[in-house]
Amino acid sequence: MIKKILSTFLLVLVFTATPIYATNDREHSIAEFQINIHIYPDGSAQVEERITNRFIGEFNGVFRDINRRGIGDIDNFLAWEYLHETGEYIPFIEARRAREGDSGVFTSQRSGNVSSFQIFSPSRDEIRTFVYSYTLTQVATRFSDVGQFNHYVMGSEWHVSIENYEVRITFEGAALANPGELSAAVYIGGSRTWEFVSATNDIAFHSYGTELRPGETLRINAHFPEHWLYEARQLNRSIDTPPFPWAIVIILGVLALILIPIIVILIMARPHRVDFSEKYYDKLPADNGPALMAYLVRDRQLNIKDVIATLLHLARDGIVIISTDQHDEHIFTRDFGFMRSLRPHENFLMEWLFDGIGDGTCFELSTIQLIGENEESAMLFYEKFTRWSEIVKKEGEQLEYFESYFRRSPYGELEYRKWRAFKRYLKNLTEVERVDIDTHEFWNNFLPYALSLGSTKKLIKKLPDIPMPGDTNSLDASNALWFSAVGAQFLGLCNNAFNQTHHRGYSYIAGSDSSYSSSSYSSGSSGGGGGGAF
Secondary structure (H helix, E strand, O other): OOOOOHHHHOEEOOOEOOEEEOOOOOEEEEEEEEEEEEEOOOOOEEEEEEEEEEEEEEEEEEEEEEEOOOOOOEEEEEEEEEOOOOOOEEEOEEHHHOOOOOOOEEEEEEEOOEEEEEEEEEEEEEEEEEEEEEEEOOOOEEOOOOEEEEEEEEOOOOOOOEOOEEEEEEEOOOOOOOOOOEEEEEEEOOEEEEEEEEOOOEEEEEOOOOOEOOOOOEEEEEEEOHHHHOOOOEOOOOOOOOOOOHHHHHHHHHHHHHHHHHHHHHHHHOOOOOOOOOOOOOOOOOOOOHHHHHHHHOOOOOOOHHHHHHHHHHHHOOOEEEEEOOOOOEEEEEOOOOOOOOOHHHHHHHHHHHHHHOOOOEEEHHHHHHHOOOHHHHHHHHHHHHHHHHHHHHHHHHOOOEOOOOOEOHHHHHHHHHHHHHHHHHHOHHHOOOOOOOOHHHHHHHHHHHHHHOOHHHHHHHHHHOOOOOOOOOOOOOOHHHHHHHHHHHHHHHHHHHHHHHHHHHHHHHOOOOOOOOOOOOOOOOOOOOOOOO
8 A cells, every 4th residue: 555645634524504594685604713632542532512693684595515535434313403692502403313393493404525514503683503513533633753633624615704723632541741742833824823832732822803714624633642542443554754645656666557558559550661651652552452551550450440441442353243223222243254263351241241131143132231230140241241351461461571470571551551551642632743544444453452442432523524435224333334334333332231230240249238329439527516505
């Protein structure tokens, strides 16, 4: 446990006695505040407060807040009204112990470090005195060579002026062996105002005629022989010996534990220097497929858009035919006559979508949407995507893009920068020059990669500018002209279908009831609070 420095033993008693307001035309002040504190050998204190209130206007009562921070607890709170005319004390009954019909009650509640007591007693244009009695535990501290009582009699939370105040502190069962064994300093508003050296076992002071303004604090710091607290637990240091700065040591240690790994990671993650400084790159750095490109550019992270981009890439190579029927249904058809061999992740994708979801030859986009409406099917869809991602990552490892978890290899760094420059090129087509920007081959090659890079919107906007041939009836997604006609709508439907089914599958597996969002997921939080007079 961190050894607390002496100032953390300051005992704060925040006293507020703001009335319960009944009307707007009112004024309240404290005419006199008397407090007697009896400190016992076990470090506890019995406190009695006598507060004389001046009411102008109508009030329903007063409340009393006591801050327990820095002490053990507060016990045995009692309240009375003192009648000056007869000298009688009229007790208030705690509401939970009162019987029906009882008058003169008070309520109590705890919130954080504060215990609040509300005294219900209507007043109008009069002066009334309320008396409170309670016990504070562990309020005095025993060190190896001295005892200390250091607390705020009045805290900064007072919102009314206190015209006169009187404080008396008595150490019960204590006897001075030598003069000067009991000394104290009084601080008002943080300034050292008075000093006392007592020849008895008590300290008393008053300030009649000197007002304590709202927000001003009154703190007493008393030193006395440590054996006066013979029943209190002794702390293992002297008040006169500067404490070892354990708190600083531990804080520095924690910072070191946090910062050293971060520094090491930053050093390990520092990219290699490569001979590439181009802002734009106007050709594909490699043509291994959008999924492997995403594996490099996103530091091994894949998403469902990479599945759609891979389908477009296969359509570009004639392996998959994407077309639209007379009912505007988008259909994916496998061409068994394609020439090139499939990469492992492409082969798995074909088996997953065409054999697992379709009939072996084709599947419809609407089928992907329907899968998300069935829990078992959606979960299987998500598991297939996870398996596909693992296959992509294994292929990526063979390309040796990364030399460690935090750092790309020199080859990987070069390819990464080329792809970043290629992405800038796609996003700034109006700022760069390209002779064949309107050719069909340009769009067929770039669209699949643009989808994984998040640069599709700019390309789609320029598609209508591509010259259209006379006959477009036989076009499909292997041709950029198909995208010029229906591609933007197709990509929107495709993203919604795949994203929604993927998310629902994850939600079912995770046991989540969260609703689908096509953009991002977020969590919010709220907090805070306040208080005041009532």
